[in-house]
Amino acid sequence: MDSNSEVSISSPVTRFAPSPSGHLHVGGARTALFCWAFAKGRGGKFVIRIEDTDQKRSSDAASVGFLKDLEWLGIRWDEGPVYGAPDGSNVGGGPHGPYFQSERLDIYNHHIQRLLDAGTAYEAWDTTEELEAFRKESLARKEAFRYRSRGEISAEQRAAFVAEGRSAVIRFRAAITPVTIPDEVLGYTVLPAGEVDDFVIRKKDGFPTYHFAVVVDDELMRVTHVFRAQEHFTNTAKHVLLQDALGFRRPVYGHLSIIKNPDDSKMSKRDKDKVLRKAVKERALTAPPQDTVSVEQWTEWLASDNVQLSLDAAIKLAEALGVQLPEINVDDFRRSGYLPEVICNFLALNGWSPGGDVEKFDNAFLQERFGLDRVLKTAAKFDRVKLLAFNTDAMNAMPHDVFVQRCRAHAEIFRPEFLAILDAAKFTLLMKATHERSKTLDEPFKGNMFLLESDESLPFKDDKSVRKALGIGAVREEGVKSGLEHLVAIRAIFEGCTWEHAAIEHAAHEYANAHAAGKIGNVAQPLRVAASGTTVSPPIWDTLILVGKTGVLRRIERCVQWAESLH
RNA sequence: GGCCCCAUCGUCUAGCCCGGUCUAGGACACCUCCCUUUCACGGAGGUAACAGGGGUUCAAAUCCCCUUGGGGUCACCA
Numbered sequence: 001m002d003s004n005s006e007v008s009i010s011s012p013v014t015r016f017a018p019s020p021s022g023h024l025h026v027g028g029a030r031t032a033l034f035c036w037a038f039a040k041g042r043g044g045k046f047v048i049r050i051e052d053t054d055q056k057r058s059s060d061a062a063s064v065g066f067l068k069d070l071e072w073l074g075i076r077w078d079e080g081p082v083y084g085a086p087d088g089s090n091v092g093g094g095p096h097g098p099y100f101q102s103e104r105l106d107i108y109n110h111h112i113q114r115l116l117d118a119g120t121a122y123e124a125w126d127t128t129e130e131l132e133a134f135r136k137e138s139l140a141r142k143e144a145f146r147y148r149s150r151g152e153i154s155a156e157q158r159a160a161f162v163a164e165g166r167s168a169v170i171r172f173r174a175a176i177t178p179v180t181i182p183d184e185v186l187g188y189t190v191l192p193a194g195e196v197d198d199f200v201i202r203k204k205d206g207f208p209t210y211h212f213a214v215v216v217d218d219e220l221m222r223v224t225h226v227f228r229a230q231e232h233f234t235n236t237a238k239h240v241l242l243q244d245a246l247g248f249r250r251p252v253y254g255h256l257s258i259i260k261n262p263d264d265s266k267m268s269k270r271d272k273d274k275v276l277r278k279a280v281k282e283r284a285l286t287a288p289p290q291d292t293v294s295v296e297q298w299t300e301w302l303a304s305d306n307v308q309l310s311l312d313a314a315i316k317l318a319e320a321l322g323v324q325l326p327e328i329n330v331d332d333f334r335r336s337g338y339l340p341e342v343i344c345n346f347l348a349l350n351g352w353s354p355g356g357d358v359e360k361f362d363n364a365f366l367q368e369r370f371g372l373d374r375v376l377k378t379a380a381k382f383d384r385v386k387l388l389a390f391n392t393d394a395m396n397a398m399p400h401d402v403f404v405q406r407c408r409a410h411a412e413i414f415r416p417e418f419l420a421i422l423d424a425a426k427f428t429l430l431m432k433a434t435h436e437r438s439k440t441l442d443e444p445f446k447g448n449m450f451l452l453e454s455d456e457s458l459p460f461k462d463d464k465s466v467r468k469a470l471g472i473g474a475v476r477e478e479g480v481k482s483g484l485e486h487l488v489a490i491r492a493i494f495e496g497c498t499w500e501h502a503a504i505e506h507a508a509h510e511y512a513n514a515h516a517a518g519k520i521g522n523v524a525q526p527l528r529v530a531a532s533g534t535t536v537s538p539p540i541w542d543t544l545i546l547v548g549k550t551g552v553l554r555r556i557e558r559c560v561q562w563a564e565s566l567h
Numbered sequence: 568g569g570c571c572c573c574a575u576c577g578u579c580u581a582g583c584c585c586g587g588u589c590u591a592g593g594a595c596a597c598c599u600c601c602c603u604u605u606c607a608c609g610g611a612g613g614u615a616a617c618a619g620g621g622g623u624u625c626a627a628a629u630c631c632c633c634u635u636g637g638g639g640u641c642a643c644c645a
Contacts, residue, residue, distance in 0.1 A: 017645090018645085019644080019645050051644095051645060052645095053644090053645080054644055054645070056644085057644080057645090124643095128643080131642090131643090135641095135642095138569090139568080141568095142568045142569075143568080143569060144568080144569045144570070144640090144641050145641075146569095146641085169643050171643095181571085186571095186572065186573085187572095189571065189572075191570075191571070192570070192571095195569090195570060195571085195641090197641090199642090200642080200643050202643085203643040204643055205643080207643090209642090209643070209644085209645090210644070210645045211645095213645095214645090229639095230572075230573095230638085230639060230640095231639060231640070231645095232639095232640095232645090233571070233572070233639070233640075234570080234571065234572095234639075234640050234641075235640085235645095255572090255639095257572095257573085257638090257639095258638075258639075260638085262578085264637075264638085266638080266639085306644065346579090349579065349580075349594095350579070351579095353579085353580060353581075355581070355582095356581065356592095356593085357580095357581070357592070357593045357594080358581095358593095359579090359580085359593075359594055359595095360594095376580085377572075377573060377574090378573060378574070378637095378638090379573080379637085379638060379639090380578090380579065380580090381578060381579075382579095383578050383579060383595070383596085385578080385595065385596060386578070386579065386594075386595040386596075387595095388595090389594085389595055389596085390594095390595085392607095392608085396608070396609090434607095436607075436608055436609090437606065437607040437608060438607085438608095439607080439608095443607095447606085447607095465605085469605085508604095512604095519604085520604050521603095521604040521605080522604085523604080524604040524605075525604070525605065527604095528604085528605060528606095529605095532605095534605090534606095535605055535606080536605055536606045536607090537605070537606075538605095538606085539604085539605090540604065540605075543605095
């Protein structure tokens with residue numbers, strides 16, 4: 001670390017600066033987590049800024065939906081957009097706003113004018129077609145295209161352009177000299193002279209480009225440490241040049257490795273779109289499937305890779321096409337029942353480790369220990385299987401009452417239909433019956449959909465294990481009752497049975513001792529099929545109580561009928 | 568293609584900066600066994616890696632070079 005960073009380390013300011021989005025993807029979440037942990041662990045501040053300088057990706061209220069995801073992960077910001085957290089507290093605000101770049105145009109223009117006055121920026125009048133032609137030329141010569149000033153134009157020429165209705169962009173005059181990219185993770189590297197071209201700093205529409213806005217805002221918002229994805233590595237050269245031209249301080253940089261999909265591609269918020277585009281292409285569809293997206297949306301979407309479908313639209317289209325959208329957003333994992341503290345823990349392990357054999361830790365530990373010195377340079381694959389294992393461990397370690405409370409909170413948002421049919425006693429029983437076998441907060445519900453079915457419509461699954469349990473198609477053994485026969489017999493016993501755990505279990509064991517050679521499994525499995533439709537359910541007596549006495553009796557009847565109809 | 572970055576079990580990683588303690592440690596996955604009324608959980612074992620080639624050195628996973636492989640980036644997107 002140089003002396004500059006040691007001064008600022010006493011009270012660092014980090015920032016997370018995404019473009020507007022309704023959802024936070026895991027890569028962004030990890031970046032935010034590291035920025036937050038670094039600043040908060042050192043008594044500093046964590047700032048959020050919205051980089052909405054692209055008018056084509058217009059912003060509305062839903063554009064900062066990702067704030068909800070951050071808050072859910074336990075990542076709160078000291079400065080940034082104001083957000084009302086679920087617990088009633090307000091997050092955000094601050095003295096260096098506005099925190100939306102689209103509201104800071106005057107500020108950017110002021111600094112662009114300084115560059116213009118100094119001659120380190122200039123107007124460029126090239127049309128898109130002209131630029132494209134340049135690029136093609138470069139490509140033909142197998143070179144990368146680097147824009148350079150094409151010389152001053154006369155006042156008459158300029159006036160002619162204006163009269164023609166043309167408008168100019170402002171470009172930065174980049175010195176042709178080697179540029180050192182400062183980076184505390186990858187190490188300092190020197191970019192050869194000429195690699196940085198005269199890049200655009202103000203677009204035709206008057207908005208600054210990302211490069212310019214970032215540099216101005218990081219300075220004005222007193223940002224001391226910039227941690228961002230490695231895809232920005234080369235951009236940093238541009239930012240360094242701009243800082244020098246503007247007379248700004250230089251933050252400490254740290255570029256984080258990207259997170260990859262299992263297939264080695266970069267994990268990106270566009271992955272959902274990619275899956276859909278591929279499916280559309282493979283099927284050579286020319287129009288949107290019924291009840292998915294409008295023709296306008298469809299056309300606009302397919303016209304450009306930069307246009308992304310809204311999440312709702314994407315889900316509908318995925319259903320219509322029968323493809324599975326990848327889980328990449330924090331909210332996808334929340335819906336699947338993952339715990340926020342586990343996601344943070346797991347994310348932190350992708351690209352950082354505290355050393356030794358320590359793997360499980362919380363955000364407080366992260367704050368205390370996180371530093372750039374242990375950030376990995378290599379890209380990591382996001383391993384959902386290990387995430388699940390971590391989640392399972394956390395679920396098992398959870399006190400039962402906490403488990404119940406968190407499942408209820410999950411159900412209120414994602415599984416309200418269970419809350420509607422289960423009274424307090426049954427909800428508690430379901431929780432007791434599912435806790436130790438649940439890997440996520442969603443499993444008590446997802447795995448017990450049979451509870452939602454009416455007794456008259458519960459479907460029975462026709463597969464090998466069901467057939468085996470009921471004895472369908474099996475060779476009759478002399479003196480041994482089939483599962484179906486057990487069902488009929490025990491139904492009669494259940495009719496007179498008090499519907500309590502002990503009574504049911506006692507009756508069943510008594511029956512098994514008398515008629516199934518004491519093998520309770522021979523009775524339990526057919527009952528499970530009758531009550532749930534499959535051979536998988538929570539412990540059998542709990543399952544029976546959950547379904548209810550009338551339900552069980554009726555379901556046994558229907559199960560027997562169904563089985564007989566199979567022959 | 569130009570430029571830049573990276574490289575330890577299938578995966579996430581410890582070790583590397585400060586060469587010997589590494590016949591390379593942990594976790595997830597996988598395999599075997601145990602537990603078990605289903606599915607899970609749990610318990611006990613096991614398979615499994617320093618990309619390749621050159622150096623430097625008494626000694627290299629650790630330092631240097633090359634090759635190969637992977638990634639990023641080359642927009643009036645961020």
